[in-house]
């Protein structure tokens with residue numbers, strides 16, 4: 001028997017969170033869309049009651065806003081449940097998952113650093129990857145970044161921005 | 163190679179390995195030359211644990227903003243004159259990593275480099291040859 | 301009294317040079333701070349500037365030890381996005397290379413772990429038998445590392461018929477030697493004493509920190525992408541998942557050693573069942589959409605996510621390396637153990653070894669231990685144990 005997503009689980013999700021829209025890409029890849037305020041409860045439900053594992057979260061700068069995809073996986077059936085949410089660009093805030101899910105710690109730090117999303121309730125949002133001398137307001141993965149990049153001068157001593 | 167062996171035996175260079183932002187392969191090949199098949203210790207080449215004991219620096223990988231100050235510090239601590247041997251295509255030029263925001267260029271922009279050993283990664287034979295050539299220049 | 305022991309950031313052997321700050325009380329480690337980014341090259345930034353076919357060469361250079369895993373996961377992601385199935389022969393080829401790479405990576409770890417506890421013989425012997433494997437890679441793909449075998453829609457090179465006996469000959473040699481290593485390591489009372497009950501990561505912590513690979517399987521958390529979400533030829537061959545419950549360094553070492561045996565099994569079956577045929581399908585266009593690819597790398601699950609808008613470059617390409625999750629779990633694994641064990645525990649997730657060579661302990665500004673000393677501490681402990689077992 002080929003393993004795939006469980007229909008019961010999707011039915012349960014639809015019942016508990018009626019606003020979720022579900023798209024089935026292939027038997028082991030399910031994409032779901034949910035509003036920003038519901039993400040925390042939804043992720044908590046998936047992690048604590050359904051024992052899903054948080055693999056990683058992706059941040060994407062799109063035209064409609066900052067999109068965050070939490071990639072959860074259920075290993076018994078080898079399926080990825082991807083939860084998408086869009087944050088408006090003028091209010092880049094979302095509730096952090098770290099308080100109940102330690103694995104989200106570094107993931108959120110990285111997104112904060114490279115895309116500038118604020119995670120409310122995160123214990124430590126210090127930069128993880130970029131240099132100490134890097135400007136905290138320069139987020140390289142944003143769409144508006146490319147032009148600024150060319151003008152950066154390097155200070156030979158510190159290796160940071162001149 | 164006969165001459166090279168004599169040189170190596172006579173001089174026994176101690177090398178320190180600086181990995182800036184490599185992909186590891188160059189570093190593995192460096193460790194590889196210590197293992198039985200190549201066994202450079204028979205030439206007296208020893209990998210040491212501190213730059214203060216080193217005669218030569220083996221540098222790999224590209225420089226990025228965060229590790230440049232540390233690499234400069236290591237270079238400062240190495241007793242001069244010292245040899246700097248750039249191992250791998252990355253150390254000679256950032257190549258594929260050039261467009262990145264965090265990569266700031268090849269080593270020779272910041273510290274003097276004596277020998278370049280290109281290859282991704284260079285074969286262990288090439289690394290040994292490079293080190294020997296560097297010694298012959300002395 | 302609390303002291304800080306910084307480890308790193310430079311060391312020759314790991315995916316991301318990290319900087320560990322051990323906070324110690326006397327001999328005990330009470331906390332750990334991890335600082336990474338010394339190896340940050342911005343792959344996710346570069347990859348949207350390259351075309352779909354160029355990206356495998358970029359992601360290959362994320363990590364040299366598992367230089368097959370990242371391109372593998374990437375091509376699986378693109379194939380998922382474009383709904384392409386590669387021809388069966390290429391699936392077998394990719395599986396074979398993936399498994400051979402696992403053996404090479406586990407041997408690399410084993411050798412260095414031996415070096416850390418002061419058994420240089422283990423290092424030299426293990427690496428000696430790793431060398432013919434690199435020759436095999438050179439024979440099949442033309443380079444000792446960075447194989448470039450994966451291609452969207454297939455494999456880039458074929459394995460020729462006349463190379464099969466050479467691969468089989470090596471597998472026979474390896475099987476014999478692997479049994480020898482397993483026996484030598486598990487029967488040695490000193491190695492056992494050094495590895496047993498050190499750096500225990502409980503199953504709860506493993507789940508909370510979402511660790512993957514041998515780190516998880518050593519803690520009784522049975523996840524393996526090859527079993528859970530089989531791709532390419534993995535569901536056409538017969539093999540076992542290795543899981544141990546203890547969670548200590550010994551369990552992780554056992555997982556890795558026994559996995560090599562499983563890999564040998566997989567490669568043998570693949571060679572036997574490999575179908576004839578072409579090795580690639582033509583993929584002209586990547587339609588708009590998104591795709592996820594996952595591969596079980598030697599260290600755990602590699603995850604790639606790509607998004608396409610129909611052009612010839614990805615819009616977004618997300619890479620998740622297994623060590624990103626595994627390293628964070630060190631914070632709990634190292635707590636409560638002595639400094640002499642710390643090097644080993646940090647190395648047990650297989651992220652970094654030689655960082656210890658550049659360790660300094662500072663006490664009110666003055667240098668107290670160097671990296672060599674930390675290694676020496678570890679070696680001394682082994683010596684002590686050796687003496688005790690001799691009596």
Ligand code: SF4
Nearest residue numbers: 185188250251252282
């Ligand atoms: S030259 Fe190649 S093998 Fe060496 S560090 Fe760079 S990418 Fe890796």
